[in-house]
Amino acid sequence: EGDVFKYYTDGEWKKSTSGKSVAIINPTTRTTQYKVQACTQEEVNKVIESSKIAQRQWAKTPLWKRAELLHKAAAILKEHKAPIAECLVKEIAKPAKDSVTEVVRSGDLISYCAEEGVRILGEGKFLVSDSFPGNERTKYCLTSKIPLGVVLAIPPFNYPVNLAVSKIGPALIAGNSLVLKPPTQGAVACLHMVQCFHLAGFPTGLISCVTGKGSEIGDFLTMHPGVNCISFTGGDTGIAISKKAGMVPLQMELGGKDACIVLEDADLDLVAANIIKGGFSYSGQRCTAVKVVLVMESVADALVEKVNAKVAKLKVGPPEEDCDITPVVSESSANFIEGLAKDAKTKGATFCQEYRREGNLIWPLLLDNVRPDMRIAWEEPFGPIVPVIRINSVEEGIHHCNASNFGLQGCVFTKDINKAILISDAMETGTVQINSAPARGPDHFPFQGLKDSGIGSQGITNSINMMTKIKSTVINLP
Numbered sequence: 001e002g003d004v005f006k007y008y009t010d011g012e013w014k015k016s017t018s019g020k021s022v023a024i025i026n027p028t029t030r031t032t033q034y035k036v037q038a039c040t041q042e043e044v045n046k047v048i049e050s051s052k053i054a055q056r057q058w059a060k061t062p063l064w065k066r067a068e069l070l071h072k073a074a075a076i077l078k079e080h081k082a083p084i085a086e087c088l089v090k091e092i093a094k095p096a097k098d099s100v101t102e103v104v105r106s107g108d109l110i111s112y113c114a115e116e117g118v119r120i121l122g123e124g125k126f127l128v129s130d131s132f133p134g135n136e137r138t139k140y141c142l143t144s145k146i147p148l149g150v151v152l153a154i155p156p157f158n159y160p161v162n163l164a165v166s167k168i169g170p171a172l173i174a175g176n177s178l179v180l181k182p183p184t185q186g187a188v189a190c191l192h193m194v195q196c197f198h199l200a201g202f203p204t205g206l207i208s209c210v211t212g213k214g215s216e217i218g219d220f221l222t223m224h225p226g227v228n229c230i231s232f233t234g235g236d237t238g239i240a241i242s243k244k245a246g247m248v249p250l251q252m253e254l255g256g257k258d259a260c261i262v263l264e265d266a267d268l269d270l271v272a273a274n275i276i277k278g279g280f281s282y283s284g285q286r287c288t289a290v291k292v293v294l295v296m297e298s299v300a301d302a303l304v305e306k307v308n309a310k311v312a313k314l315k316v317g318p319p320e321e322d323c324d325i326t327p328v329v330s331e332s333s334a335n336f337i338e339g340l341a342k343d344a345k346t347k348g349a350t351f352c353q354e355y356r357r358e359g360n361l362i363w364p365l366l367l368d369n370v371r372p373d374m375r376i377a378w379e380e381p382f383g384p385i386v387p388v389i390r391i392n393s394v395e396e397g398i399h400h401c402n403a404s405n406f407g408l409q410g411c412v413f414t415k416d417i418n419k420a421i422l423i424s425d426a427m428e429t430g431t432v433q434i435n436s437a438p439a440r441g442p443d444h445f446p447f448q449g450l451k452d453s454g455i456g457s458q459g460i461t462n463s464i465n466m467m468t469k470i471k472s473t474v475i476n477l478p
């Protein structure tokens with residue numbers, strides 16, 4: 001019983017009355033690493049009630065004070081980077097150094113929210129009526145941004161801390177309260193992160209963290225009438241949530257099938273380095289990973305050779321040893337990835353490396369000569385497998401990219417900036433990177449997906465705006 005991490009509500013760590021727990025399986029050892037409380041729906045009700053009460057006071061707390069507390073939380077988080085990173089290593093098998101980076105990046109993100117918040121929320125608008133036909137200057141309109149209320153944050157396993165604070169920071173600075181439902185893998189890292197907010201001295205009830213089974217409390221949370229905004233990052237579940245949620249603003253970042261279009265004049269060393277970084281970092285478990293390479297036939301052999309040389313140098317093994325390729329998050333994920341590889345094999349893709357798997361650990365694999373009838377051409381492996389499709393025209397590449405149901409990011413490699421911009425305009429994705437792999441950061445950049453990749457735009461500024469609404473007061477002159 002002592003092993004089960006408590007959930008956080010009303011400024012306290014509590015045991016669930018369910019008496020049940022959820023096990024977190026270490027992807028490397030495939031044994032139970034930690035246990036968290038399996039909260040009940042009744043507990044969720046109480047958490048949301050407290051959250052609502054705390055929010056009313058918080059909305060009246062001066063902006064500069066909110067900012068001060070966020071800065072404090074950021075500093076405490078950075079001080080505790082080692083134990084939190086340790087959880088990431090054990091719960092999600094993120095390489096040791098990347099785990100530390102995730103925590104530090106999260107601290108920076110929180111501080112940036114505080115700074116951006118005091119500026120953008122410190123300004124309102126003043127409008128006069130006589131610019132609209134038929135009106136005299138008899139009405140003055142004052143607008144400001146007010147909080148939405150209770151924000152529900154649901155981050156995914158791949159950045160449990162960073163994608164939690166990317167929701168928490170904007171929500172809190174804007175005067176909202178926040179209920180966090182961490183992913184099971186990554187829940188303990190989240191609980192530690194929440195403890196940093198606790199230590200910073202936020203008011204009781206303002207932040208809560210409920211853990212448990214999605215099947216028990218997932219829909220209950222997302223359909224809860226007390227929730228005023230949902231910020232979700234993850235997979236298909238987001239589509240289901242959007243269909244069931246009430247009339248509340250939704251911010252969603254779902255999957256991606258980010259294409260990397262390589263033109264004939266591209267710097268192939270640069271491309272190869274970016275395919276490695278973009279396709280294989282955190283073993284491909286990033287929504288913004290390079291998930292299909294679309295390369296002009298004339299340079300394809302040369303590119304594949306360069307990428308293969310780099311794949312051979314990737315260190316494969318446990319996250320504790322800071323290997324490049326580490327076990328994927330779960331056995332079912334590894335099985336899914338294997339299914340994609342087998343399908344490609346049957347349909348005749350060229351395996352540049354031998355397919356190899358031990359437990360959840362899958363060796364990095366480049367698949368050449370992938371064709372559109374293979375699942376890997378369209379599906380998101382979320383693993384260390386990168387397909388290469390050879391194209392004979394740029395249009396063919398753009399067409400493949402746009403035929404996807406996803407539209408998160410994409411990238412194009414060429415020395416011709418005019419071509420790059422035309423291709424960027426033609427690609428139906430939220431962002432196009434010119435001469436670099438897709439990436440969400442720097443964290444104040446707008447981040448959005450088209451089609452099944454999401455709803456709304458993130459990035460610090462956009463998230464703060466999204467978590468507020470406009471309030472107007474109109475002064476009517478005699």
Ligand code: G3H
Binds near residue numbers: 158285287438
């Ligand atoms: O997995 C989705 C993340 O939002 C991607 O973030 O580009 O920093 O890896 P990243």
